[in-house]
Amino acid sequence: MTATRGGASPAGPKGQPAQRPGALGFLTDTTLCIGCKACEVACKQWNGLPMDNIGWTGNSYDNTGDLGATTWRHVTFVERIADQAGRRPATLQPFQSNWLMMSDICKHCAHAGCMEACPTGAIVRTEFESVVIQQDVCNGCGYCLPACPFGVPEISDTDGKAHKCTLCYDRLTDGLEPACAKACPTDSIQFGRIDDLGERATERVASLRERGVEGAHVYGDQDVGGSGGIGGLNAFFVLTAPPEVYNLPRRPELPQRKSVRGYLATAGAAVIFGAAAFFSLRER
Amino acid sequence: MAWARRALAGAASGGPAGGPAGSVGEGLSGGYQRRWETRGEGRRGRGRSVADQSRTSYYGIAPIHKPPWKWLVITYFYLGGIAGGSYALASIAELTRVPAYGSITRAGRYISLAALAPTPLLLILDLGRPQRFHHMLRVFKLRSPMSVGTWTLTIFGGLCSLSALIQAAQDGVLGRRSGPARLLVTLPSRWVGLLGIVPAFFLAGYTGVLLAATAVPLWTKSYLLMGPLFLASALSNATAAIALALALARGTSHRTLARLERLDSVFLLAEAGLLLAARAHLGGVIARPLREGRVGGMHRFGVLGLGLGLPLALQLVSQRYNRSQMGGGGTSRLATALASLLVLGGGFLFRYVIVMAGRQSADDPQATFELTKGS
């Protein structure tokens, strides 16, 4: 830990994951994922989350659907059979053939849209730099749902409050790693300090590229994934295809960057409309 | 109530924490509606195969979440706009010091309070946990429009009630002799009105900023236009509400009505201009819900046609008529009332369309990818 920067300003040169002293998070290396969903199960078990769907979605092996109030880890399955105008790709890449799997999760953004939107202060940043919704404060207003650039929090149908991944806050305080990372049999999910993980991600991308996976890149630095004022993600990914393939936005923005400019534009309009009303009424 | 309903649904599907569901059928029908089960809701999703959808997105599953807001919030946006707008107009009319405009001020103050009164209830009922509504007042966050809006609503509630009470005292509604009435008439109504004009304008316009400060493509892409657009709409609705009240009341001078009508035309023109500008700026992919399907039709015929175009035309005609026969009577009064009703209906529809179109654009992966594709 070398940097002495204040906790609020995310750091890291462009292209690097945000370096926040002491921040803990995940590196999810999708090239190692085998789609076993052990992370999903471990998460549900540890956090006591109910099942939310028995049935088939028809979306490859993904019968979970997406992240939500009762699903805090979600493994995506992308069968790239539709490449090249509907034909199967002729050449396979060295890893995962053309079947991509990724375990998605709350990104615990350095500047979190959900947290800035929350009007009750229920969403807080913990001492581990993770973002947690305090269940005894949340009143279910629903503003964090559209405020998250990644579609993570959701209002539960059973208790009316917003829920999402807590980075296993209870386990962290007891010195344990989060349940999903613990359960992952291939170490696709790696837990640790952000600066270590960032280095590891960069190395991994370099080595993958060397071995012919040209599309390998980090998702979650300030260039891709943690862009637009988000300041990097504390849960980032090594991907081998464009982010959209995994249902991730390429260059998301922190929505609240727009608040103050929006107020100012509205105030300007108010002055103009007010003056228009005054003069148009007063005129004889 | 919504919360209670959801709790019941939850009980039917086996309770909240880890309990096994009674049966699969129960679990699925008991209130759970996951996105992939409903993705054909919009016109676009229907009839597309998984292979089709996976070519352009992740099986058509939305990458972002839409808010759960529906009727309660739409109605709040509408009434809050009218409350803020008519208060502002009442104060401005008072500032002009034209004695004839006393009627505008009076109507504006009463309408403002009447529109404001149900809004807290609407907002509270929309919460997942209505009993915890006061948690909104734990913190103040400038960058969260919902937080600033809640505080503004609280402050404005006080000022709006005070102004309406002063007005009532001046009108003698509270009795001439009673102590409170005598105290209230001594208060400087104009200054209270001037103070309240700031939260009033904010309340009328911030809802646009609240929607813009999200990841929903249709709301956030033109974020600079959203506040002014909602403000213009709120002011046109408020002007229409006051004009309607005065047109129905006896003894309103013809000139006052004509002035109000002209002002309404100005606001309507501004609203139409901002709406069209925002739509053009959104671009083809993101503005799709405004063009297609039921909401698109409501946007075109309801908002642009019946809510903006027709009242503007009516007002134009009646203004012509006024000019040709000064002091003409009933016909133009009727036209004013009719135009006002159309504007008021269009204002509600405008909020319905924007909220629903935003929800559809949140469900459309292409819209989000278009918004976030970067340079």
Ligand code: SF4
């Ligand atoms: S990914 Fe979404 S829910 Fe998670 S911290 Fe960021 S904004 Fe909040």
